Amino acid sequence: MDGFLSQGEHVVGVDIGGTKLMAVVYDHKFKVKGRNKRKSKSSKGEPTEERLTRTIQEALDEAHVDTIRGIGVGSPGPLDPRTGVIIDTPNLAWKNFPLAQYLKKTFKVPVVVDNDVNVGTYGEYRFGEVSDCESVLGVFPGTGIGAGIIIDRKVFYGFSGAAGEIGHMTLEVDGPYCGCGKRGCLEGLASRVAIAANVAALAARGDAPFILATCGTDLSAIRSGALADAVKAGEKMVEGVIRKAAYYVGVATGNAINILSPEAVVLGGGLVESMPELYxxxxxxxxxxxxxxxLRKNVRIVTAKLGDDAVVLGAACMIAERLGEFE
Amino acid sequence: MDGFLSQGEHVVGVDIGGTKLMAVVYDHKFKVKGRNKRKSKSSKGEPTEERLTRTIQEALDEAHVDTIRGIGVGSPGPLDPRTGVIIDTPNLAWKNFPLAQYLKKTFKVPVVVDNDVNVGTYGEYRFGEVSDCESVLGVFPGTGIGAGIIIDRKVFYGFSGAAGEIGHMTLEVDGPYCGCGKRGCLEGLASRVAIAANVAALAARGDAPFILATCGTDLSAIRSGALADAVKAGEKMVEGVIRKAAYYVGVATGNAINILSPEAVVLGGGLVESMPELYxxxxxxxxxxxxxxxLRKNVRIVTAKLGDDAVVLGAACMIAERLGEFE
Known part of the structure; x- marks a missing residue:
């Protein structure tokens, strides 16, 4: 995994999350030279783009690096990977914000911006255990459920630029409502929010005392870690809810395999990380x-290996590989 | 749609169907020069490959052509498009039959063999109304429901060689049984057989007198044409069954659009041809x-235009374009 940068050259990978911003400086062999992170939202009303600039600058300071070749960014969507414009990110108050252009102007280097799921899939693909495959489907169940697609060793975008919307695959035509307004989407059946709603109901009626004691019945408190702890504590109904949701993710992934016929599937995200075997x-x-x-014969199905570093590594690798486009 | 062949050069397109074999000789501008067809099954036990040779030879005789550049074939699968081996085609009694090799030896020219749905999609793509698109999803509902995928103007095969299995996309986890053994597949919900089963039940209980009079209650007699006639005759419940099945095809196509993000969708096959507007x-x-x-914004959704010629034209075009691979 080198050859894109020469010795002494560096790139920065950036992960913009709903809760935290992270920037990592990498050398030509993708070794970490500096890292900085902070909460995405400022208590003093500082604009996100200024917090992001500070985060990158402090990572560079830690690395003792003052010139870089480029910056790669993974961000929640919807966004346009061709222009680097963030179309709408409610959590961060960006609307049609030209992030690539902003960072390019600030740091005077080429910038690529892509969907966090695409970037995370690319990171897991390049640095994980399926890097010898030509095509990979990455599935990341969490608050939402996103997928990234690698075809011919490159991220696949499709006509709209947004291919891989596995979260809104309809699996039950008259199923539960989803945040998108449809019914029976994978996300409506199997996201962390869907799991939390079912588990909160169990807790409310006294069938999940561990969850009730540790999280109460507020969905936002029922996170992946708490769910994993409840399973460990022996709450069988909670485990049943999680298993059913994970099975739905398997159904949707099976449907996607039937269409795309990938060589490997990588599963990542908070739910998978906290309960990898069960999931x-x-x-x-x-x-x-x-x-x-x-279609499923010889398809490798693995869990993600990079954890929190998938997006920063994927983003750094993406910009390093695409520097030629900016020359 | 020329430039692959020089003036005076010809190719043959072949459509191997469960009921009929067809071969068409095309000139360098893909104009029909000769055509021959016969039933797939011989009443005298003649092997299918020998009938096929005769069909091709008679099309050549009709065209007064004795040298051709190559042969393209569309066949029911499963088959291996890389080797041209038909893995299993119960209707034609071929099992692991090296069709490409057989035809190459017989006619001494390059041969490509591909899935009829891929070839039909390619024909509609090249010669239909979406030939300016880069990516197309072709969906062909019939006795089975197949899909062909065009990405970057080429047929997309995936790791297995069999990408595009839309017929076995699960849409209702506990839905009706499908011929594949699963439950709730698109085919189990919406194929001609599924429609016929529902319509036969209507007929049996007296709710579809037109169907009962024209087809009886034998599923094999309830074909696309009879269904279209029943709709025209005002059988509302029959129309309702067909509409629901077509809607399911729309759900599955919507799911596939979410994953693949194609620029256009082409719908073909007997059901669509007999009721294009309703469908x-x-x-x-x-x-x-x-x-x-x-993902659906600006996606063109059209019906197929070539009818019975989609496969022969697609197959002829495929071999013409790929002649370079055999030099």
């Missing part, structure tokens, strides 16, 4: 029961 | 209700 088991069952035998 | 209306409704607005 993988149910996803594999869903794939086995819903992808056609010929 | 397109329901598919568009399914897409509108299930594909995300950003």
């Amino acid at each position: 993988l088991e149910e996803v594999k069952r869903g794939i086995k029961e819903h992808a056609m035998p010929f | 397109l209306e329901e598919v568009k409704r399914g897409i509108k209700e299930h594909a995300m607005p950003f």
